[in-house]
Amino acid sequence: xxxxxxxxxxxxxxxxxxxxxxxxxxxxxxxxxxxxxxxxxxxxxxxxxxxxxxxxxxxxxxxxxxxxxxxxxxxxxxxxxxxxxxxxxxxxxxxxxxxxxxxxxxxxxxxxxxxxxxxxxxxxxxxxxxxxxxxxxxxxxxxxxxxxxxxxxxxxxxxxxxxxxxxxxxxxxxxxxxxxxxxxxxxxxxxxxxxxxxxxxxxxxxxxxxxxxxxxxxxxxxxxxxxxxxxxxxxxxxxxxxxxxxxxxxxxxxxxxxxxxxxxxxxxxxxxxxxxxxxxxxxxxxxxxxxxxxxxxxxxxxxxxxxxxxxxxxxxxxxxxxxxxxxxxxxxxxxxxxxxxxxxxxxxxxxxxxxxxxxxxxxxxxxxxxxxxxxxxxxxxxxxxxxxxxxxxxxxx
Numbered sequence: 001x002x003x004x005x006x007x008x009x010x011x012x013x014x015x016x017x018x019x020x021x022x023x024x025x026x027x028x029x030x031x032x033x034x035x036x037x038x039x040x041x042x043x044x045x046x047x048x049x050x051x052x053x054x055x056x057x058x059x060x061x062x063x064x065x066x067x068x069x070x071x072x073x074x075x076x077x078x079x080x081x082x083x084x085x086x087x088x089x090x091x092x093x094x095x096x097x098x099x100x101x102x103x104x105x106x107x108x109x110x111x112x113x114x115x116x117x118x119x120x121x122x123x124x125x126x127x128x129x130x131x132x133x134x135x136x137x138x139x140x141x142x143x144x145x146x147x148x149x150x151x152x153x154x155x156x157x158x159x160x161x162x163x164x165x166x167x168x169x170x171x172x173x174x175x176x177x178x179x180x181x182x183x184x185x186x187x188x189x190x191x192x193x194x195x196x197x198x199x200x201x202x203x204x205x206x207x208x209x210x211x212x213x214x215x216x217x218x219x220x221x222x223x224x225x226x227x228x229x230x231x232x233x234x235x236x237x238x239x240x241x242x243x244x245x246x247x248x249x250x251x252x253x254x255x256x257x258x259x260x261x262x263x264x265x266x267x268x269x270x271x272x273x274x275x276x277x278x279x280x281x282x283x284x285x286x287x288x289x290x291x292x293x294x295x296x297x298x299x300x301x302x303x304x305x306x307x308x309x310x311x312x313x314x315x316x317x318x319x320x321x322x323x324x325x326x327x328x329x330x331x332x333x334x335x336x337x338x339x340x341x342x343x344x345x346x347x348x349x350x351x352x353x354x355x356x357x358x359x360x361x362x363x364x365x366x367x368x369x370x371x372x373x374x375x376x377x378x379x380x381x382x383x384x385x386x387x388x389x390x391x392x393x394x395x396x397x
Contacts, residue, residue, distance in 0.1 A: 008321035020246030047170025051202035058179035112140035133291025163289035
């Protein structure tokens with residue numbers, strides 16, 4: 001057993017990030033400026049988008065995307081219940097309604113068949129989430145959107161550098177919104193990015209991200225700027241700083257290496273856990289590139305004498321940090337009380353949530369760390385396995 005605690009997630013930061021931050025500090029320009037614009041340009045190129053707008057969170061990115069399309073009170077936006085708070089709360093900011101649908105039981109991504117059933121005359125947009133970094137079924141989602149005149153805004157918080165059938169996530173939909181939170185595949189501390197090919201929407205997002213001020217507000221205190229500005233709409237304070245953007249530039253330079261390391265860890269997990277009767281390994285797709293932001297293992301509870309909570313506690317006692325993704329939104333008090341949801345209203349999401357655990361998967365993990373996770377999971381499962389259940393041969397997932 002480990003003698004020290006292995007955190008669930010750690011950012012892979014070092015001298016390169018420190019140097020970028022140092023440059024910003026010494027320049028005297030700390031807020032939105034040239035490094036932010038450089039980060040936007042490099043990120044847009046990385047995902048194949050025409051425009052990228054850096055903001056302070058993925059939540060801000062989705063909020064601005066909905067503002068850009070003119071979402072109104074009473075409108076509806078279809079999204080998955082199997083996601084984090086932000087995917088739905090941004091809809092509520094407009095006094096519009098997030099319409100939850102269930103998920104595919106294998107991928108845990110939004111089920112396109114359920115989207116079709118949920119469309120009404122009030123539906124304006126669809127927010128699919130690429131859970132764990134495995135792309136959702138965008139072909140089916142875009143087909144529904146085209147037939148019903150809807151806008152697709154991808155919640156790609158998990159999905160850099162995911163690729164869907166040869167197309168990087170970031171260029172396929174009207175908007176794609178990324179997260180650079182510390183646990184994500186690249187980080188700026190806090191941060192997000194809006195990607196779009198629509199120039200007018202990109203400009204609207206850029207203006208609304210900084211108080212609704214026109215004319216390159218960030219240049220006001222530079223030699224090329226002017227004291228004069230105009231507020232053209234009641235905007236927000238969502239801009240990214242140059243300090244954060246500098247971190248992002250350093251992270252982008254090593255993004256491929258960090259992704260390759262996560263892929264290697266995922267491969268080791270798949271080999272170790274594949275064929276184990278009390279475990280179900282997460283899916284992958286040969287026609288897509290998985291970002292492996294999360295490794296979402298599921299427990300076959302009918303093979304165990306304990307449920308998920310004591311399994312997690314047993315891993316913690318072995319100094320392994322784990323998490324759960326996600327507590328479905330419809331079982332949280334706000335949505336339950338506002339819309340009257342019951343847990344079984346979305347049975348797939350609820351039942352899968354009850355048996356999911358997320359294991360550490362980040363590029364700073366050593367080979368010994370990975371082995372410690374594997375050993376702990378197998379030991380806990382073996383200790384609480386139902387009598388007569390034997391381990392099957394391992395298979396690659």
